[in-house]
Amino acid sequence: MDVFSYFNYWVVVVLMMLGFFIVIARGNLVKKLIGLNIFQTSVFILYISAGKVMGGAAPILADGVELYSNPLPHVLILTAIVVGIATTSVGLALVVRIHAAYGTVEEADILEQDATC
């Protein structure tokens, strides 16, 4: 049971690192944002896992239910999800503009164009 008690967190770490890897290793600007998305979502999983109580119910008060999961991480993550989509949309808007200005969304091509002018 001891191993399983951290299983969630370790999966979170793996997901986080996969997302992080996409962000820094990929040259495509859209793909980077997708990686960023994965990276952020994994943090959501971390928080929500922290709020789970074994045998608890969803935090909507009902008669006869004594044990609930922790509502506070849920609230925080609702906010964080909004922050995530906000960041994604601003990033994508910039990508669209970059495409209009450079004709490409590959980091290497952009650097090359900037170096020549």
Next chain:
Amino acid sequence: MLCLLVATAIALIAVRGLLASIMLTSVYGLLSASFFVTMDAVDVAFTEAAVGAGVSPLLLLLTVAIVGRREAASNARRLVVPLLLVTVTGALLIIGTLDMPSFGSPDAPAQTHVAPRYLQQSGDEIGIPNVVTSVLASYRAYDTLGEVLVIFTAGVAVLLALAPAGQGGSARAEPPAPEHLAPHTILQVVSKLLIPFMLLFAFYVQFHGEYGPGGGFQAGVIFASGIILYGLLYGLPTVCRVIPPPVVEVLAAVGALIYGLTGVLSLLAGKNFLDYSALAADPVTGQHIGIIAIELGVGIAVAAVIITIYYAFAGRLHTRED
């Protein structure tokens, strides 16, 4: 469930081509939403399903429609540094997890310190069953105001980046409806049947948030999705005639202001900012009024901003086609 998530993320690294990546992102969003349900976080699951599997793939698709779906092969030389960085960060995280309270334990500090108050007393103090809504809209209402302003900022930022030089906002130079849209009869008929129900459902979610999962944010997203679906099928000019972009932009600000002014009202009544008990003689009634008011603000602001962002992106797509 979590293994599926990992598999999706690995597949995301493996695939080239943005379209497949976007589909996988959507799958990832839906899987994590299902995971949140098993973790009892129904409100979060709802939101993640709407955002992670809905809005964000939609925006990605719009972007890819503009910038093209190709992805260049990445340079193998560039992989060493990222791998190193990722390994170090991952190792640090694993170290961090070793001393954590074990998963699901009811005795963990997170479960015993602040949260119990919400579970035990929100019924008396706020008087609504959904504790998440109580915390979101009252105990931590200021965070939620911040959240509304984050999404408002995103709307402003997207407009600043994408607004064309034409007067005020999105593309007004009406391009003729693209011809390939004409034969979408089946889609148009079905969506005509469904969109009213989507909008109705949005209102249900808006006002049911006190009793079950839901609330202003989710309602706003659903409402916006209905409008966007309409826009996708009937073309941007049509939907712009139904809901003109300047109106939406004003509504975004109005939504944020409704929230803020609710707080200012309690200031004027001599209580602290966002202390809804000032809004009525009976504190619990006051809380009710306050929560309904701010959820309305959230719903309006979120729906308006998402529609604005859609207009901005779709406007770019149109001007490109010309």
Next chain:
Amino acid sequence: MSTLWLWASDACLLIGSFLLLTGALGFLRFPDFYARIHACGVTETLATGFVLLGLLLRSDDAMPQVKLVLILLFVLFSSPTASHALAKAAWNAGVRPRDNSGKRRVSLPHTDP
């Protein structure tokens, strides 16, 4: 809640799951895009229907039942429409079905401009 209902519900759930499985199998094994869509689209609609029916037989409150019926209706509308949209998009994008040998493209007279 009699055992008979539970049995019926179990049966529905089983059938639903089985159909989903065949759909997934078809999606992986069928030769071209349209056949794959067909495999998913058809089985998925039916399978979701069975699963929802199975759940319907299990629940004893009115509210979940109403919701399940609404979901069922929604799926009946949206799922075939989605398959249709996919197939149409593929056709517009120039994907053409293959014949039995899996090699030659079927040529349809009215598609060439």
Next chain:
Amino acid sequence: MLSQLPLLPVLLPLLGAPACALLRRPLAAWVFSCAVSVLALAAAIALLAATWQQGVLSYALGGWAAPWGIEYRIDLLNALVLLLVSAMGAAVLLGARASVWREIPEHKRTLFFVAYLLCLAGLLGIAATGDAFNLFVFLEISSLATYALVATGRDRRALVAAYNYLVMGTIGATFILIGIGFVYMLTGTLNMADLAQRLPAVGQSRTAFAAYAFIVVGVCLKLALFPLHLWLPGAYTRAPSIVTVFLAATATKVALYVLIRFSFTVFQVEYSILALPLETVFVVLGVVAVFAGSLVAVFEPDLKRGLAYSSVAQVGYMVIGVGLGTVAGLQASLIHLFNHAIMKGTLFMALAAVVLRLGGSTYAQMQGVGRSMPITTACLLLGGLSLIGVPGTAGFISKWYLVTAAADREQWLLVLLILAGSLLTAVYIWRLVETAYLAPRQSPASIAPRALEAPAGLLAVLVVLALANIYFGLDTRLPVQTAGGAANGLLAAVLP
């Protein structure tokens, strides 16, 4: 209304922004934003006065008491940062008109001011809040607004700079979020004061260590501390001039505040500075930042970009002060935080005027500018002298306190390095003098010299900022006493 004081500096721009979005005409939006930011400044001044008189002020948002609701908790440190940010925010905005009208296309001006107010509100919110998660939310408001503002630069490279900043900034913010999550799992609370009480009990756990590490790395990304500074030069160089003035004067300062707040209040000094090798890490990275930033600045052909690298160097000085881990060091760091905002505000404001008139800020373009734009150049030079740390300017005061603090710890090598860093600064400021006064003017015939001086609004603000450099170099009570009080408040409980 007095009891609402802690909230006002943040609330005014926060609600002013959506209200400003309703205004259609850019001029109205500008006037409105100015009014809002000046009112916020007035509130911040009153708040600082109140903090001196009454000590720590606490404000429960929503009327819910601290660990359950969100708390604004204003001590001298908060009040100082609030004052600084709102003062710079108001000053920059007052002088912004000509430059914005020149650099931002008409249909984007209203939105530009909305984004500016949002950015201001976000930064002020970070500086005022006593809740760790609320800090993250306001961090995101300010960050998103900043990305948008940077992207409005006319050069297409502004877009790439904004994108890179967005990716780096989001990684930083997510790191902070991970850190906050870890702390929450250990203690069950998000309120900073409450965290400070509950963390020592679990301080030895590896989770606490990881949490602190993630928060520090995340904040250092925002702070642009040396190896994590890559986004800063691009963003500062490509952003519209006004945005650069504002960001240089406020954004990194607020990030430094967050670093100090988490290191000294939340994790407390025994943990963050004494128990970990961070003391060395901060000092070493700070010194490296000073030299790397200054060296690049010396060889950079564009003055605006050079000054951006100089910001990297100046952040180094501040972090050295933090790393010393003494009251004197922290005080020096805070004084430099205050003074550097004024210096860089002056310098970039003067450059805004130069860019407005000459279209660019490379040394080649600025040849002979001292004769065509005498007042602007004089202000530029004054800011430069302050940056070097010439006696009689604000920069001297911060350097003096920093050197004294290092000498107190008997770190003579560090003293030497700080002085050497100043010499490097002198090199690139001399280059400016040479270009501005000694080089022949580029095209003397084509432009009438009198028409070149900056427009009155901008010039007035610039002169006030430049004079502030001298004023705070002579009358040091405000920054020194407040910083001293704040540093004492943070450390007195632990250190002698």
